Amino acid sequence: MTDIKNKVIRAVKLGDGDTGRIIGHSLKRLRELAGVTQEEMAERLEIGQGSVSKIEQRGDVHLLSLQRYVAALGATLRIEAAFPATREYANQFNLAFDPNTPDENQLVFPIFGDDVFPRQRDVVLSIRPQYSARILEGRKTVELRRRFPLSAPRGTIAYIYSTSPVRAMVGRAEIADVIKLPVKDIxxxxxxxxxxxxxxxxxxxxxxxxxxxxxxANARPFTRPLTLSELRDRFGFEPPQSFLYATPILRKALHDEFPNVSD
Structure with missing residues (x-):
């Protein structure tokens, strides 16, 4: 499996020279690795063999055509934006979605494909103690925000940080829905x-x-609060004014240490 993966990586890797030609060459290599002839590819795409040859020689095809070619091989086209994993970019792109991290020097975000932004991060919400207590009691079932991503899928976990004087992570709830409305309707x-x-x-x-x-939905308190000092020492956590997205290490720790939150 690893050998096949390496072959595919070598097949699509860009080098110096004309980008269109390199893309065409990469498509040809992928087709050959998949064991598909030009004739078969032409039949799958419902075009002439000459058109397939032209694509593989030139590679200057529209994005939709490139997607169709890759799909005809049984694959999915993905286009990604790679940013250096500097502190500046890490903070700027601390979005609702996990980036790929092919190495410690890059943050990679998909910008094209069926699985664009596929992995939803859990969120941390800063909430005043009088409100967080009602949430964990199941009485307060709605939290209001000036901004929040509508793309957050149902079931996203909201970890509840209770602000001063409590200053601790006290529980969690599922986000059943995110509704954007005029303020008067809210x-x-x-x-x-x-x-x-x-x-x-x-x-x-x-x-x-x-x-x-x-x-x-399903709001539950933790069996014990995680104080701000503990959060800072273990995870470098700083409370957000409104919300932030849980880092992978914080999310994993909360998942592992509180697998069965209090009833």
Missing amino acids: WRQYAKTAFIKRPDFDAYFEGVDEGFALEF
């Missing part, structure tokens, strides 16, 4: 379930026309 639909008073609501959403309602 108040009308979610004021009661969000347990927020009108003056606090108006002050929080001042200056924006739309906001986000995070609907929670």
Whole structure:
């Protein structure tokens, strides 16, 4: 399996020279590795063999045609953006989605393909103690935010950091849905379930026309809180003003240490 993988990597690796020619050569090598003849490829693509030959010689094809060629081999085309894994980029791209990390020097994000941004990160929400307690009791089922990614899939885990004076990670909940609405509609639909008073609501959403309602399910407290000092010492964690995305090491630790949260 490793040998095949290395052959494929060598087949598609770009070198110096004309990019179109290199892409065409890579497509030809992939086709040959897949054991497909030009005639068979032409039949699969429903084009003439001469057109297949032209693609493999020149490679200057539209993206959709390139996708169809790769799909005809039984593969999926992916195009990725690779950034240096400097602190600046690591902070800037601390998104809702995990990057690929082919090595410690790169952050790679897919920008084309069926699995674009496939791995959703868990989030950490900073919430005031009076609200976090109600969430973990199952009474407060909606949390409001000025901004939040609508693309967060259902079932994303929200780890709840209770702010001062508690200053600890106290539990978790599943995000059942993320709703974007005009602020006036958020108040009308979610004021009661969000347990927020009108003056606090108006002050929080001042200056924006739309906001986000995070609907929670299966909220559970941890068997023990993780204090801020412990979070800092073990994970370099700093509380967010609103939310952040859990790093892989923090997420793994929370998953391993709290597999059965308190009922």
